[in-house]
Amino acid sequence: MKKPFDLTFSVGPTQISQVVKDDIAHAVANNFLSVSHRGEDFTQISEMTVNALRQLYNVPEDYRIFFTTSATEGWEICARNLVEKEAFSFVCGHFSSAFAHCLNSWGKTCHEDVAPWGELNDHLNVDIPQTAELITLCHNETSTGVTVPDDTIQKLRQKYSDCLLAIDVTSSIGACNLDINQADVWYFSTQKGWGLPSGLGVMFVGPRAMAKSKAMLSKHLPQGFFNFTNMEKQMADGKYQTIQTPNILNIYLLGQQCKRLQQTGLQNVHNKTLVRASDLYNFFESHPNAKPFVEDPTVRSPFSLCIELGEENLTHYKQKASQQKIELGSGYGKLKKTHIRIANYPALTDTDFEILKEIFES
Amino acid sequence: MKKPFDLTFSVGPTQISQVVKDDIAHAVANNFLSVSHRGEDFTQISEMTVNALRQLYNVPEDYRIFFTTSATEGWEICARNLVEKEAFSFVCGHFSSAFAHCLNSWGKTCHEDVAPWGELNDHLNVDIPQTAELITLCHNETSTGVTVPDDTIQKLRQKYSDCLLAIDVTSSIGACNLDINQADVWYFSTQKGWGLPSGLGVMFVGPRAMAKSKAMLSKHLPQGFFNFTNMEKQMADGKYQTIQTPNILNIYLLGQQCKRLQQTGLQNVHNKTLVRASDLYNFFESHPNAKPFVEDPTVRSPFSLCIELGEENLTHYKQKASQQKIELGSGYGKLKKTHIRIANYPALTDTDFEILKEIFES
Known part of the structure; x- marks a missing residue:
């Protein structure tokens, strides 16, 4: 081609960017792509990236950082780990709508507030049913080009402080600051704001979301291998590992990118x-x-x-x-x-x- | 590091190998990593790889080829798409055992025949319950170093011709020939026999497995976004796309690797x-x-x-x-x-x- x-x-x-292309060349030349995902070399790479992410975004100590494979997998994991029966989605274009569809594909009910294309939902003047276990929104809806203002997220969080909140930041993170305390779950992939190749996703998961997933597990509601308890176990005890063999190249690149953004501020x-x-x-x-x-x-x-x-x-x-x-x-x-x-x-x-x-x- | x-x-x-490292450099220099996964450039790359895989492994026309993210996701997708209640696993080490655990994590019953570490199951002298909807085996069990001989797979297929058969070929494909007709599903990742970086999986899915997944969908058994019907829809009509934003680099590399293996024979x-x-x-x-x-x-x-x-x-x-x-x-x-x-x-x-x-x- x-x-x-x-x-x-x-x-x-x-x-x-050229600097990321140079990082790729460095990783290739130094055989980082051949390290065992169950060995110390991988742990060193993964720990570097987890720490760099935590520092860059001030991710609170009690939030877990997990590597996934895409933001699509973020929807899947949220649907399985956080919702027994009902959720609520703010829909304002394709990607915010896809989360609602994903919840449906898992047999869960998803109430929706739908804004016309090109407009944003009126987040604070919507009735969210008390039965909703999770509220989802897309920080930046790339299909239409609308972004939820930071203070809207803050006020939404205050208004529905008892409900879990998951925010898709796939097309904003890496290009903006975020206050991680304002939601229970943040998830994204690396091929947009970060300027990295595709094939890696990340989730920040707060303590209330971890607890919800554990509670669902104890009720024997099947979540498959990728439940937060399993994911945490692989990362724990200084291992920084993943359930699957992960995209080692991208994990390395993400860490390097975080360090550069840290330097720029x-x-x-x-x-x-x-x-x-x-x-x-x-x-x-x-x-x-x-x-x-x-x-x-x-x-x-x-x-x-x-x-x-x-x-x-x-x-x-x-x-x-x-x-x-x-x-x-x-x-x-x-x-x-x-x-x-x-x-x-x-x-x-x-x-x-x-x-x-x-x-x-x- | x-x-x-x-x-x-x-x-x-x-x-x-150096030749794969050169492929990576070529993909990076030519901006293949920045092509849209919903555009013609990606389709060209993906189609090349699907065709090269199909040719190299003589994948029958009625078998679908899907890109996933790992062999672990292969377990997950099989568990959700192919088993309503019961499956049967030949276990002879960690990886064959993990498939059984994965089925359990989805709330399905998995009957097991367990061989001691370092030995292989006596596949043809085992009673597989008629209620099993899927038989799973691991072609090459890397945890112990045993491989199922080709004629055992053939005889097993003949003996249980009515039951779906899924074979994990993660640590053999790319280094051996396979007769794809001998199973309904073959799945693998790219960081072993293929000699490629980690972060890509592939599934070959035959018509009986496609039909089973569709039948489960029509019974409203939730399979999430990654059901075979959805996956097929993204690949269909000459699109060769995936549900998630895929690992474009690895898809390109896999196609190039297939072409080289084709030349060697x-x-x-x-x-x-x-x-x-x-x-x-x-x-x-x-x-x-x-x-x-x-x-x-x-x-x-x-x-x-x-x-x-x-x-x-x-x-x-x-x-x-x-x-x-x-x-x-x-x-x-x-x-x-x-x-x-x-x-x-x-x-x-x-x-x-x-x-x-x-x-x-x-």
């Missing part, structure tokens, strides 16, 4: 994301042929911008980009032929965004 | 494995301080040799190897301090095995 592009603004898998990374997003939204708002899909500026995603172009303009700009070996991400689902999505992650440089703007300047 | 070794005989993750690869294994067993049988753990030569694994050394000798040879930056794989579980395991996979060269023998020559 030919090289598909030199630069991609796709929202995931995303552009991978996570709040600096977050601020840069916001400044760039603001600049890009201004650019597209004043553009004659384009406009942001999300009308309300307060819920527009700083991480994955969805821009309406119409079919003709989309073809024009995509072709123009393609001539420069640049890929513009397609709109999701029904927006595919009329919208583009633009990733705004740390792996992309300021120069990359200057090049992007030039494409849209004629 | 320092480079842990220059050469490893560990049974998995295993030594990765799979039977040639298999024969070479057998010749080398025979030579190694002869070497250790005539060695004053070592002997093969498995007494019966007809069931000794050609893929992962388990060699008894005793604690003192083990320390001596491991240290000697370590001085040359060579790693000898540890025995599994209770054999850890007294036995080593030696991988015999295509990624290791004849020269590597000469070096291995030299370690044991003084």
